[in-house]
Amino acid sequence: MEKKTPLFGKHRALGADIQPFAGYLMPIRYDGVTSEHMAVRKSVGAFDLSHMGEFRVKGQGAMAFLDHLLTNDADVLPGKAYYSTMCYPDGGIVDDLIVYRISGQEYLMVVNASNIEKDWAWVESHMTGFDVKITDESDETALVAIQGPKAQIVAEKLTDAPLEALGYYEHLTGVFAGVPALIARTGYTGEDGFEIYTRSGDAVAVWDAVMAAGKEFDIAPVGLGARDTLRLEVGYPLYGNDIDHSVTPIEAKLGWVVKLKTDKDFIGREILERQRDEKPARNLVGLSVTGKGFPRHGTPLFQGDRQVGTVTSGSIAPALNVGVCLGLVEYGVRKNGTEMEAEVRGKRIPVKVVGIPFYSNGSRKS
Amino acid sequence: MSKINEGIRYTESHEWVKRDGENYVMGITDHAQHEMGEIVMVELPAKGAQTVRGEALGALEAVKTAEDFYAPLDGTVVKVNGELDGNPALVNEDPYGEGWLVVIKAVDPAQYDELLSPDQYRALAGE
Incomplete structure (x- = not known):
């Protein structure tokens, strides 16, 4: 039995083609992949990405733990985010993810919906020896993305937070559409945009407000079909298609998210270092x-x-x-x-x- | 709700067939084009190709998927819709009209009568 996101009723009312994806009933398209795609390239689109997984990592050892687990460097300033892969000892990819550093000792990992259970088991199995507490907040967290050249103008109508000053891959905690939210300047479309993380119960308020605020720009609801063509057009890999356990980040040309220039040890380092030096097959x-x-x-x-x-x-x-x-x-x-x-x-x-x-x-x- | 025309026949693989003298025009149904989404390329058989009932005759590429379409009748391809080369979206816009795919000269006209009626197809497509 597939799960529904808090916005399922919205998608159905919009007449979306709804299909099972990663254990959720998700909107694949509303009007059509091409028109949704072009709305994001030319103006603005709204996405329900509530199926994504969110793991909170807290504690004195949070940075050390993530540095051990992930290939990219966790030593970013609070308020910044980073993209990373998470690898097996053989260098193959467990998942690719975004990590938001919330504060000195707190991070939020956002993982692919299709990998939530696998990732959780993997993350949990490596906690020994680290002073951290982890929580799977996937079911309680909703995510609405606003993407496109008009995204900032739309988002600014719904928050007093200083979005103009918020850089790419930066985030802040604030109020959005009247509800508490993590507001991040991130996305997977190649366009400017924001990802708004809220409690599941607040998702409808956020969605309705975004659709209303975007009306003057003909905001389009965008399904997973156009999300895929948008990410492909800018060459971003998709887990399960382009990368998986059989592919390493070096092979996938994701060497820029592998911290081989630091002396930090992490799972997969030995193989990835050798692959970098000897060139991958x-x-x-x-x-x-x-x-x-x-x-x-x-x-x-x-x-x-x-x-x-x-x-x-x-x-x-x-x-x-x-x-x-x-x-x-x-x-x-x-x-x-x-x-x-x-x-x-x-x-x-x-x-x-x-x-x-x-x-x-x-x-x-x- | 997709359109299902009267006076023509259908296949279980979502093609429609219309008798035109001794020839048969075929295309994909409104239901099928809707399921596929925007068609971006149509791969048609060559004129003169033999058709075998139930076997792949060509393919349709949508933005997200590719699907074969199947010969509804044994016979020979006598005409293909060349307009689709430059304008594959005709299959979406007018699946029973300008979006037709091929014309087949059938070996055994009785095969036509074995195809699904509009009511049978309506039940199959869940419309």
Whole structure:
């Protein structure tokens, strides 16, 4: 039996196509993936991401614990956030996540909905020896994201918090739409925007206020379909598609979230350090479709008769109107401009390695 | 609620078929195009291709998914909708009209009568 987010009734009233995803009944699309996608690129969209998991980590040992568990450095200032991977000892990825440093001794980890149980078990199993207390607040926490170039103007109508001064990957605790909230300038769309974390019981108030405040900009409710095309268009990996236990952050070109320049020890360090030095066997790369067709997750990539990789995500890029993919390819064919072919239904479609992001005109603050 | 036209026949895999003399026009149903979302590419068979009832005849690519469509009848492809190459969205906009896919010359016209009636299809599609 799938769970419902506190906004389920809103989605149904909006006529959304609702499907099971990661154990939740989630809106996949409302009006259409393309129009929702373009609303976020050109104006503003609202997302219900209440299915995501939230773990609170508190205590004297909070920083040391997260430094042991996660590949990125927990030593950021309170009020800042960081993106990280969490790895197995073999370097494979348990999950990718955002961590908000709430105060000196308190952090909030936000994990993928599909991994909540696995992550919780993993995090809990490594607590020994650390002075920390962890709580799974996933069920009590709602998340509404407001994304797009007009996101700040919309959000400012609903809070007195100084959003103009809030930088990318910064957050604050305040009142939003009349309810207590963690207001963060984060997102996964390549656009400027905010993620508003509240108690589940307050989610409807936040959603209604956001939709009303965004009305003058034709705010669109955005489903998981467009969330996927938005993140793909800017080349962000999706756990379960592009990255998983079989892929390391070095292979996924996420070396920038692996703190090998520090002397901190963390799970997976030894393997990841070796991979960095010896070069990985394969890399996650961007691919632009130069032929006709749309390779998808699992499509094999060939040079002649030889398979050189596999597509991990693929779709039309709505803002560019071309097919784009992420794919895991052999290290030797990773460079931009390298040509190969995707085999779809027995036909070969020419594709070419290109730099990511595919779409680089987003309003995201850097 | 999707549109189900009278006077034509349907398949369990959500194609519609319309008799036109000795030829049969086919496409995908309004229900099917709605389920798929925006169609961004249509892969059609070549003119002259043999069709085998129940076997894949071509494919439709939507933003999020790809689906094969299936031959409703044994026969030969005598015409394909070339307009869809430049304007695949016709399948969404007018699935029973300008969004038609192919015309088949059937080997055995009796196969047409074995296809689903509008009422049978309505029940199948849950409309």
